[in-house]
Structures are given as structure tokens and as C-alpha cells.
Amino acid sequence: MTTTPVPVALNTFREAVRDRVLYNLIFFALLMMGAAILVGQISIGIDRLVIINLGLASISLIGLVMAIFIGVGLVSKEIEKRTLYSLLARPIRRWEFLLGKYAGLLLTLAVNTSFMTLGLAAALYWVGRPLVRADALVLVAVYFILLELALVTALALFFSCFSSPMLSTLFTLGIYITGCFAGDIRAFGEITENPAMKTFTRVLYYLIPNFHNFNVIAAASHGERIPISLVAHNTLYALLYMALLLVAASAVFSGRNLK
Amino acid sequence: MSRSGQSRLRSTALVAVALLFILIAGLQRRIDSDMDSLAQQSDDLLLRSPAAIQKMSFGYDSLLADIYWTRTVQYYGSRFTVKGATFPLLWPLLDISTTLDPHLLVAYRFGAVFLSESGTAGPGRPDLAVQLVKRGIASNPDEWQLDMDLGFLYYWRLKDYQSSAAAFLEGSNKPNAPPWLKVMAARVAQKGGSLETSRMIWSEIYESNQDPKIRERALETLRGLKAAEDEVELNQLADEYQKRFGHFPTSVGDLRSAGLIQAIPVDPDGYPYVFQPDGKAALDPESSVIIPKEIKGPPPELNKTHS
Amino acid sequence: MSTPAIEILGLTKDYPIGFWGKQVRRSLDALTLEVEEGEIFGFLGPNGAGKTTTLKLLTGLIFPTSGTARVRGRSIDDIGMHREIGYLPEQPYFYDYLTARELLDYYARFSNYTSRDRRERVSRLLERVGLTSAADVQLRKYSKGMLQRAGIAQAILDEPQVVLLDEPMSGLDPVGRYEVRDIILELKRQGRTVFFSTHILSDAEMLCDRVAVLAGGKLQGVGAPGEIVSLEVHAMDILFELPPGYDVPPALRKSVTRIGARCRLEVPEAELYTTLDELRRFEARILSVSPVRPTLEDYFLRLVGERRADSHGVEASVR
Numbered sequence A: 001m002t003t004t005p006v007p008v009a010l011n012t013f014r015e016a017v018r019d020r021v022l023y024n025l026i027f028f029a030l031l032m033m034g035a036a037i038l039v040g041q042i043s044i045g046i047d048r049l050v051i052i053n054l055g056l057a058s059i060s061l062i063g064l065v066m067a068i069f070i071g072v073g074l075v076s077k078e079i080e081k082r083t084l085y086s087l088l089a090r091p092i093r094r095w096e097f098l099l100g101k102y103a104g105l106l107l108t109l110a111v112n113t114s115f116m117t118l119g120l121a122a123a124l125y126w127v128g129r130p131l132v133r134a135d136a137l138v139l140v141a142v143y144f145i146l147l148e149l150a151l152v153t154a155l156a157l158f159f160s161c162f163s164s165p166m167l168s169t170l171f172t173l174g175i176y177i178t179g180c181f182a183g184d185i186r187a188f189g190e191i192t193e194n195p196a197m198k199t200f201t202r203v204l205y206y207l208i209p210n211f212h213n214f215n216v217i218a219a220a221s222h223g224e225r226i227p228i229s230l231v232a233h234n235t236l237y238a239l240l241y242m243a244l245l246l247v248a249a250s251a252v253f254s255g256r257n258l259k
Numbered sequence B: 001m002s003r004s005g006q007s008r009l010r011s012t013a014l015v016a017v018a019l020l021f022i023l024i025a026g027l028q029r030r031i032d033s034d035m036d037s038l039a040q041q042s043d044d045l046l047l048r049s050p051a052a053i054q055k056m057s058f059g060y061d062s063l064l065a066d067i068y069w070t071r072t073v074q075y076y077g078s079r080f081t082v083k084g085a086t087f088p089l090l091w092p093l094l095d096i097s098t099t100l101d102p103h104l105l106v107a108y109r110f111g112a113v114f115l116s117e118s119g120t121a122g123p124g125r126p127d128l129a130v131q132l133v134k135r136g137i138a139s140n141p142d143e144w145q146l147d148m149d150l151g152f153l154y155y156w157r158l159k160d161y162q163s164s165a166a167a168f169l170e171g172s173n174k175p176n177a178p179p180w181l182k183v184m185a186a187r188v189a190q191k192g193g194s195l196e197t198s199r200m201i202w203s204e205i206y207e208s209n210q211d212p213k214i215r216e217r218a219l220e221t222l223r224g225l226k227a228a229e230d231e232v233e234l235n236q237l238a239d240e241y242q243k244r245f246g247h248f249p250t251s252v253g254d255l256r257s258a259g260l261i262q263a264i265p266v267d268p269d270g271y272p273y274v275f276q277p278d279g280k281a282a283l284d285p286e287s288s289v290i291i292p293k294e295i296k297g298p299p300p301e302l303n304k305t306h307s
Numbered sequence C: 001m002s003t004p005a006i007e008i009l010g011l012t013k014d015y016p017i018g019f020w021g022k023q024v025r026r027s028l029d030a031l032t033l034e035v036e037e038g039e040i041f042g043f044l045g046p047n048g049a050g051k052t053t054t055l056k057l058l059t060g061l062i063f064p065t066s067g068t069a070r071v072r073g074r075s076i077d078d079i080g081m082h083r084e085i086g087y088l089p090e091q092p093y094f095y096d097y098l099t100a101r102e103l104l105d106y107y108a109r110f111s112n113y114t115s116r117d118r119r120e121r122v123s124r125l126l127e128r129v130g131l132t133s134a135a136d137v138q139l140r141k142y143s144k145g146m147l148q149r150a151g152i153a154q155a156i157l158d159e160p161q162v163v164l165l166d167e168p169m170s171g172l173d174p175v176g177r178y179e180v181r182d183i184i185l186e187l188k189r190q191g192r193t194v195f196f197s198t199h200i201l202s203d204a205e206m207l208c209d210r211v212a213v214l215a216g217g218k219l220q221g222v223g224a225p226g227e228i229v230s231l232e233v234h235a236m237d238i239l240f241e242l243p244p245g246y247d248v249p250p251a252l253r254k255s256v257t258r259i260g261a262r263c264r265l266e267v268p269e270a271e272l273y274t275t276l277d278e279l280r281r282f283e284a285r286i287l288s289v290s291p292v293r294p295t296l297e298d299y300f301l302r303l304v305g306e307r308r309a310d311s312h313g314v315e316a317s318v319r
Helices: A005-018 A021-042 A047-071 A076-080 A084-088 A094-126 A133-160 A165-180 A182-191 A195-207 A217-221 A228-254 B003-037 B050-056 B061-080 B090-100 B105-114 B126-139 B144-157 B161-172 B180-191 B195-208 B212-245 B252-257 C051-059 C079-083 C100-108 C115-128 C144-156 C174-189 C201-207 C225-230 C250-255 C269-281 C296-309
Strands: C006-017 C023-035 C040-044 C066-071 C085-088 C162-166 C193-198 C210-215 C218-223 C235-241 C257-259 C262-268 C285-292
Touching: A005 A021, A005 A094, A021 A047, A021 A094, A047 A094, A047 A133, A047 A165, A047 A217, A076 A084, A076 A165, A084 A094, A084 C085, A084 C144, A094 A133, A094 A228, A133 A165, A133 A217, A133 A228, A165 A182, A182 A195, A182 B061, A195 B003, A228 B003, B050 B090, B061 B090, B061 B105, B061 B212, B090 B105, B090 B126, B105 B126, B105 B144, B105 B212, B126 B144, B144 B161, B144 B180, B144 B195, B161 B180, B180 B195, B195 B212, B212 B252, C006 C051, C023 C051, C023 C210, C023 C218, C040 C051, C040 C174, C040 C201, C051 C066, C051 C085, C051 C162, C051 C193, C079 C085, C085 C144, C100 C115, C100 C144, C115 C144, C144 C162, C144 C174, C174 C193, C174 C201, C193 C201, C235 C269, C250 C262, C250 C269, C262 C269, C269 C285
Parallel strands: C040 C193, C040 C210, C085 C162, C162 C193
Antiparallel strands: C006 C023, C006 C066, C210 C218, C235 C262, C235 C285, C257 C262
């Protein structure tokens, strides 16, 4: 197994840290948690519900913004700035480079998410609840959010290999939104009478990354048990789709002439 | 990389991608069944308050209404077939859909039939159904169908014949209202509940609705009503038989032999009726026809009829 | 005969142009070249001649339309080939949020050094290119010259056998250029091969064992700097004085340049004696006769002149 991607990953992480992207978002997250606490003060009885809902939504949203905006620049920025030239002349394969960049952004997202989760846990504790067993569900929800972010990042990376940051953002965001409503699209297709539409929406449902799979925020906030099979299946799903996108990205990037 | 190396890589990648898509599709099916077992169908917009959702919809109200309506139909449809299913989210979903789009007639009509349905076919909340339909009437004062649905609810579920007649009457004054509404109002006011009136109402529900689920329900109910009517007739014939022969018939064949009927009467499902030991006609146990319980039992408790 | 350090065989690069990409611009046309081990080899040519294209093809940044190349026997398709080379890109850009030390340390991680080795190597290199004092300053604060030095440092970081430099002198002041020339010579002393492209012809003349001249994507000539120049037709330069009252012979009037009382005339070698006779008949006093030593620059400019003349035919050749 090659270790060449490792320094690339660590350097990507270092870049994110030095770009101060991390700091701003942490402050933002803390701000959200503060707001959550305030809300918790007002509505008695559902304070836990609100904090978890709001917290998980923020974690998801912030992570999404990071994944997309940094992700679309992962490759295109290096090509644009020509920092890639002296790197690729070295004994590093193109796919190793891609893997390293990807892992670096994932690392950044994981670190960021971890801090925010700690903030969420702190907020829950602050509200006076001892951390109960059901709160472990929040961790499952966060894990699913991470899987989701890994997928979005892979999408952004893939587009970054051949299109400009703006287009990549549009594509990635477009696929993400479609993926969130994948279930609805398919249901809509089933209601229509048009058989072509039915088939089309069905095929679409199975092909696009179905982000709805990862959304267990309501279950977590209501303390409902999340089946282990879902955890296993979602993990596998994310891994397969990530692999798909990385393979595709490698194929595209390996043949690309750098200007 | 050489050109041949590149094209080799490309074809390998293509094969890998295709394979992965197949695996992913297969996995998605498993995940779907996992998600179904989660009772809390996750809302992308976490809040259940329609007002909050409306505020967050950034003006895409009707689009969101459509999405929620689609989910409502899917929600109901997927649970309908599951034994022992409950429908806790049906009301919130309908509530949200109609708040986002107060002119979503189809949602009001759906709620009228299925919110009030009890047992395995609905949450059994005629009160909420009435509430929903009244809201619908308030936002859509020219739609006679909603008044008809209100009349239906009072008549069929709540057995409140006065309110029912009033609703039908109200509806009959609306633009394009069919003449039978006046007729219905009079019938219900005078005679209250009867099989014939019920059959008329359910026929109109069938005629005036396009939603396939509602029509299916209407047909089912109509079949049950027909069976009920048949039973009444058969019971009369059985009494006649009893008078003649001193005992009740054991089967419809007896009736025919006695010359009381010409042909073997079958229920809407094609099964001949049977006789119970007490001489009362009944449906063949194999038959899929179900006589609606609304025409059998007493009206529901009064505290639920307040609207 | 040992393996050449760099072997280029019929290397061609076409770029699709036009909306449908059907037309091509051939930026490198069947380049065939060999660079011997231990040579300092200069790659010359005007802008757009294909020099950078060649280097990018060698380093795997772009892929050839046809043809192959090998470095020390290893094909450019082979990832192992990259262990043999060091590369300085034209106008290098580096991660500006890193310091020079961090940059070199990062690049060093793609080879197997112990962390101690790595640290020492990086420090040594920083010193070699004169960046020790600025080693811990972020690259975004570097001047062009400093960036160039950082670039050279990363090119020779892993002590590669073959060093590929694209315009190594650009952006440097005379002192800097001297230092780079010094480094190049040191590399040769160490037995390494240096292949660099440049505009500065005097540097090429001074440093290179051999040069190749590229124009319009085609190889125009290869050889020692002197050899290339010697392909030129020699001319003779005559310096003479005319006595007052006498004027330049009419036939020669156009070619003569006057500098005060002195005149200068250039004639092909073959016409030397007839011209001298002519001048003597006009009472000119011959001051000196010397061969014109054409420089690489003259050769160059003539080449560019020729190129411009037939540049029309090259651009849109339909595939």
C-alpha cells in the first residue's frame, strides 16, 4: 500500500488550517450553539429536541459549505496556480495525488466536525441534562453526516478535475440537492401515469447519490433507535460511491494535459 | 502515460464504475427497507410546525406543498399494506401541505376520507378530518366538493345527521353544485342514516374524486354496502322461509329450491351468500367484501363530534 | 556507448484548437534528440518554439501525441523515471502559505529519508541557494529572484542524475545569474546532466557543451555552440579611411557605414580581394581586415526572421 498520498493529505490539511477557514467556522458553530442554548431556555420540555435539531443541522450545513467550497478547488486551484508542476515531476502518481488531496480535506472536515460535536455535547450538558444513553444516537447522526460530507467532497473533487470552480460548485450543489429529494422524485414519478417518467425517476433514484439515506436527525432528536443494519449499509454505500467517484476522477485526471 | 496506457486505464475505470453503480443500486434497496423501519420519517426541514416551514420556504411554498403532498401519498401508501401500521404523521403531513398551499384541494379531500378512517386503514381521527375540511372550505369558499366531504364526514363517521344535512345544503348553494346535493340534504335531514343514502354518498365520492386511492376506497365501500343491502333482502326471505318451513334455511340453495329466488345470489366478489345458524345471511368467509362497520355499530361517542 | 541521459524520439505534440477541436496546432514536431550523460545541454529558441512543451512532456505534465522519450533508459511513462529527474518549471509558483524550509521538507517526503537526513538535506540546500536567512519566511513574501532560488533548490533536492531547468536565469539579477551558473557547473562536476532552456544566449555559449535550437516546434540544429555558428557563411569586415575629397565607390555606397572619417564594410569572404582592389583604386587607406565572427545571436535573429516570414503556413494545418 502506497504512503505517497500521506504527505499530500497532511499538506492539504495544513493549507486549510493556514487559510483560517477552520477558525471562522468554529466561531460560527459556537455562535449557533449559544443560540441553541437561548432557545432551550424558552421552550421547556423540548429544549433537548431543539438543541439537537439545530446543532446537527448546523454541523451538516457548515460541513457542506466547507466540503463544496474547498472541494471544488482541490485540483483546479493547483492547476490554476501551477503549484502542481513541481509536485507532479516527482515520483508521485496522479491518483496518489488525488487521494492525498481528498484525504486531506476529509481530515479537515473530520476535525471540524469533531469540534462542533463537542460543542453540541457541551450545549446539551449545559441545559442541565445528564448525558443519557439516547444521546449516543447523536453520535450516529454525526457519523452519518460525516459519511454524507465524504460523498459530497468526492463529488466536488471529481468535478474539480476538469471544470472551473464555479461550474463545479453548481454541479456539486445540484447533485446534492437532487440527492436530498431523490425519494420524493421517485415517489412523484410513481404517482404520474407516464411510464417513461416512472422508469426515468426510478433509474435516477438508484444512480444518484441518495443523501436522504444519511438523514437521521429526526430520529436522533426523538431518541429513536437507529438500526445497526442501516449504519452498516450506509457506511458501505458511502464507501462504494466514494470509490466510484475517485476511480472516475483518477481516470479523468490521469489523462489530463496540464496547461 | 502512453496513449495505450491511458486508454487501458479508461476502459478499466469504466468497467469499475459500472460495477460499482450496480452494487450501489442493490445497496440502496437494502437501505430503503432500513429506512422504512424507522418510524420517524426524517423531515429534511426538521420542524413540524407548518408556520415555521412556511417561513423557511423562501417563497417556494407551492413547490414545498407539492413535495409534502407527494410524501403524504407515499407515506399513506407504504403503511397501508403493513399489518398493524399506525399513521401518526398523516395529519402533520396534511396540515403542512395545506398550510403551504391552501388551495391544494386534493389534500383536503384525501384527508376527509383517510384521516377519519380507523383500524388499519387510517389514524381514526374524524375530528381532525373535520378540522381540515373546514379550513379547506374557508380558503376555498366556492368549492362544493369540500362541503360534500364535510357532509360525508358528519354523516358517515360521526353520524351527526343534522350537521351533515347542513353541510350538504351549504354546498348546494355553491357555483356549479350538482342538484343531488339538495336532495341529499333533504334525505339526511329527514331519514338520517340509511343504506341507500350511504350508497348515494359513496357513489358521489367515487364520481367526484380523481385520486385513485379514494376511488378504490369508494368502490370497496360500495361493494360492502351492496352486500349489506343484499343481506337485508336475504334476511327477509329467510324469515319468509322460516314461516313456511318452520326453520331457517341453511344455504341460499334452500331458498331457490323453495322457489323464493330464481338464481343464486352472489356477493360483489362472486361468492354466494351463506346463512348462519341463527338464520341471518352473511358473507362467505372467503369473500374479500367487507361490510363497513359504520353501518353496523352505534355512532361514536359524542365528545368526538365537537368540531 | 553508455545510455544517453535523455533520448527523445520523434516526440510530437498537437493541441486541438477551434470550437470542435478538429484543427490542431502542432507545438512540437517530431523532435529527435540525444543528451549525453554528464553534459550541460542548452535548449534555445524564440518564444513559442516548443521548449517548455518539451520539458513538460519529459516531466509527464502533458502527454505526447506521438513519439517517445527516455531518461537514463527509463521511459517517460514509467513513474520510476521521476526519481532520476529534478525539474524547475518556468515561472515557478509554490504554495505561498509555506515557508521555503517547509516546502523543501514537504517535497523531500516523497523520497525515503529519515527525518534527520531530511532536515539536514533541506538546510544544506537552503544554504546552497542562499536562502538560509529567509528560510522561515512564507513564500508569499518572496521576491521573484528568491522564488527562483527556491525553485532551483527543490529541483536539486533529491540529487537527481538529470536536472531539467526551464529558464533558470529568469528573474535573477547578475549576481543571481552568476550563482545559478555556478550551481550548474557544480552539478556537472558531480557528474550530473543538466538540460536547460534559455533565452540568454551568452549563458548558453558560456556554459553549454552542446546546444539545440528549436523554432516553430522543429529542431533547427544541434551541436556545440561553436559548431552551430560555424555553419554560417563567414564574412570579412573591412575598416578603411578615405582621403579628403574622395568618396566611396558607387557600387559599394549602400553597404558602407560611416563612422566619422572611417568607413566599415562587410563583404563575403569570396569577394574580399576584389573589394580591396576596388577600394585601393579609390585611394582608400585600409585600416583593418578581420573575419566577422557571427554569434549565436545573429544565427538566432536570422532564424527568427526566417520563421516570421513563413509563419503563415504553419498555424492551421487540418488533421
